[in-house]
Amino acid sequence: MHSIPGRRLIMGLFLIFLLLPIYWLVNMSFKTNAEIVSTMTLWPHTPTLQHYKRIFTDESWYSGYINSLEYVVLNTIISISVALPAAYAFSRYRFLGDKHLFFWLLSNRMAPAAVYALPFFNLYSAIGLFDTPWAVALAHCIFNVPLAVWILEGFVSGVPREIDETAFLDGYSFPRFFIKILVPLIASGIGVAAFFCFMFSWVELLLARTLTSVSAKPIAAIMTRTVSASGMDWGLLAAAGVLTIIPGALVIWFVRNYIASGFALGRV
Amino acid sequence: MDKTVNQKAWFLVLPVFLVVAFSAVLPLMTVVNYSMQDTFGNNQFFWNGVGWFKELLDPSTDLGGRFLASLGRNLFFSLVILAIEVPLGIVVALSMPRQGWTVAACLVILALPLLIPWNVVGTIWQIFGRPDIGLLGYVLNAAGIDYNYVSNDIDAWVTVIVMDVWHWTSLVALLCYAGLKSIPEAYYQAAQIDGASRWAVFKAIQLPKMNRVLLIAVLLRFMDSFMIYTEPFVVTGGGPGNSTTFVSIELVKIALGQFDLGKAAALSLVYNLIILIVCWIFYTVMTNAGAERKVQAESEPAVEPKPSVVLKPVAALKPKEGVA
Known part of the structure; x- marks a missing residue:
């Protein structure tokens, strides 16, 4: 049936x-x-195994993975830590302009990266962050912070309000309540949000490539450079591709039930 | 909806506001600024008013022609992939195994393409589709079909579309599966007692229950395919000629290839506006559905009875039906 x-x-x-x-x-x-x-x-x-050996021994290749991991981890930490309090605020309180703010966040999650490529390039060059992991990490916040807020808001809303009230009656201060009680309660939600921040930052190419030139070049950009070079090294390219799939493939088992919900911003 | 009004909540939102404002409002302001000016290099800017916007919407100019052509290609692309991915996603969701380890295995394999970096998706299809080294290209050519995505427009289009179907159908399927899973067992049993056909069950139970997730899936897929950049860029580079140049690719060409700041900025704003409108529809759907769900949950608290309670009487009915 x-x-x-x-x-x-x-x-x-x-x-x-x-x-x-x-x-x-x-x-x-x-x-x-x-x-x-x-x-x-x-x-x-x-x-x-020659292609894998080359990637793990040639610095111009393995540094790409390190650079990528650097900005992805930075971005995940920034996104989750600023999104947590905001998710709590959206879930529990009404305040001036809350709905507009929520929509504004969503609209940034959906904004085409191509629109921001050039202004980001100017902005981060002007403040001297160009070609550092910070530039890419901050640039990726434009879609990851809204994503984290939307996902975490759903999880915070799942925590009964009575728990907050009891904690405050017991004399917990707000920061202490937040760290000791709320965060452990939504630990799985934080895990899911962190996974998606990691993933979306990991798969993005356009901004990461535009904002780096030499010292912070991500693996994705190194791969496209190899493609355009004459006399392509197909085996090497394939090996590099396989290695970029691994982070996703490693955690896929643990998040298999959350995939749909994460892509739908925690609304399914 | 018993949230308390508390303006101090702004302090909690402030970090998010600052981070996103820094990376969204500031750059957008420069875009607005550029869109009104022309530059001849040397950082000399001249006021151009709405000149770029006029040019952008006029197909007889170079800029307008390129923009409208890429917009047309992009809309066509979005429509085609929606027309394939949505029905296919529903069929796949309906084909999911019901229980056992196969469910987890299917979920894992379905999710796999979603977690592959976009440029690697391009690389995978580049390697898979090439007539000389790719399995797909080789087999097609061996079967007598002249297939070469590098030189033939139609082949390039087919490759880009199949690649997108490969990449994203899983998302539609997983969303539909989430919708299907929320249907209580009792609905199916009621349908069985009524003697409903397979098609009637789909039309009267499964499709209405999937309504919301399907709408989300369609809007998400529309927006993402409307912004597609990396995958076609890696596989076809927008070619052959301009045949697979979508809006994002055109925009990056103008902005970072020619450094035509004014034109690129004007294009960005119009592009962003289109996305914003679709996004607003998306938001309305999301919040309306959320409110609906809450109202429903409050008015009928016992809408989802424990399966065991319902199962027993029906199980008891079955043999009787057989006898009758």
């Missing part, structure tokens, strides 16, 4: 459709370049 006839077949085909391109990327990353260019093989006949 719930599902449709032939559902196993449909699901199976769809999953194959999803996995095949990823398999091809992984397959490529273990092949030698000679094998990639000369023959069409469904699995690596002479498997090699």
Whole structure:
């Protein structure tokens, strides 16, 4: 009654459709370049780890991952720490302009990155943050802070108001209540919000590439540079791609039930 | 809706306000400023009033022509991917296994493309689609179909669309699945007793229950596909020619390629305005649905009875039905 006839077949085909391109990327990353260019093989006949070895030993490659991680972690910390009190305020109180503010936040989450690329470039050059992880971390706040506020607001609203009142009656000060009681109660919500901040900052390319040139260049930008160079190193590119999928693939099991809700800003 | 009025809450919101204002209002002001001026390099600016906006909306000029063409391409792209992803997402959601470890396995695989960096999505399809080294391109060409996304407009379009379907159908499916899961078992049992057909169950129970999530899915997909940049940029670079140049790609070309600040700024503002309107619809849908849900929960507190209570009588009914 719930599902449709032939559902196993449909699901199976769809999953194959999803996995095949990823398999091809992984397959490529273990092949030698000679094998990639000369023959069409469904699995690596002479498997090699040379591409991975190159990435882990060549500084111009592995520094890209470190740079990316640096601004992603910075951004996640900033986003969550400013969003927490705001989420509490939106969930518990009414104040002047609250609805407008909430909408304004959402509109920033949805703003096209291309619109901000040039002004960000000017802004961060002017204040001397260009080509540092801080520039990208702050720039990514434009979509991650609103996201964190929206997601956390949903979780805070799930905490009964009686808990606040009891805590205040027991003589808790506001900061102490916030850290000792509220934060542990919505720990899973903070985890989900942090995951999505991490993810959206990790997958973004345009702003990260525009705001860096040499010393803070993210892995995504390093990869596009390799693509445009003549005589492409396909195996290396594939290996770099596989490595960028890993952070997502590692935590996917723990967030599998929250994926839809996170993309819908905690509203599903 | 028993929130207390407390203006001090502004202190809690202040950090968010400052951070977002710094990275949104400040840059937007420079955009507004640029959009009214022309520059000939050397940081010399000249007042141009609404000149750029006039040019932007006039298809006979270079700027207007490029903007309107990319806008048209982008709208067409959004419509096509919505027309594919929404029905496909519903079908996939309906095909989800009901219980056991397969549910978790399917969820994990479905979520996988959503968590891949956008440029790597481009790379994956670039490698997968190339006629010389890619499985897809190789197989298609071996089957006698002349496929090459680098040189053929239609092939480039097909590649970009299939790539987007691959990347985002899972989101529609996961949202629909969340909607389907919230349907109480009793609804299906009632339908079974009424002898409803499979199609009637879908139309009368599942579709209305998925209404809200579907609306969210459509709006999210519309906005994201309307802003698409990275994936087509990596795969086709906007080509061949200009055939897959969407609004964001055109904007970045003008802004960071030619450093035509005035034109880029005017384009940015119009672009942003379109997004803002769609965003407002999205917000209204979200908040209305939230209020509706609360009212419903308050008026019928027992709307979701414990499944075991309902299950027993129905289970007892079944054999009788068989006998009758």
